[in-house]
Amino acid sequence: MSDPIDLAQEAEERYRAVALRRHQLRAVCKEPLTPGVCVACGDPIASGRLAAFPVARRCIECQQDLEREARRRGLDRKMEERGR
Known part of the structure; x- marks a missing residue:
């Protein structure tokens, strides 16, 4: 204790x-946001990701890193509640 x-x-x-x-x-x-460009790394967001999730702000790699870090910190539930 x-x-x-x-x-x-x-x-x-x-x-x-x-x-x-x-x-x-x-x-x-x-x-300002540039559509189709990852806010984390600045690389283009893959067209397949944008087709599946048009409002994506991160490329798949950066989104996975963010989610992995959130799980590590126990914040995954909070992210889901906010709709990522």
């Missing part, structure tokens, strides 16, 4: 990580 100081430090670290991610997302959201 952790003591209150450890728990407070963990909570602070999570808070800072979330705040940083929100800041990064705001910066990305201000950038």
Whole structure:
């Protein structure tokens, strides 16, 4: 069982990580989107992916990386709730 100081430090670290991610997302959201270009790597999104999912913002490789990282962090359920 952790003591209150450890728990407070963990909570602070999570808070800072979330705040940083929100800041990064705001910066990305201000950038104009180029249809058919991955927002993560800048490569073209495959035509097959766009045919299957026309509003795709990431190429399949970057989307898989994002989902893999989300699963690793236990966020896959939150992504599904938001509709990715």
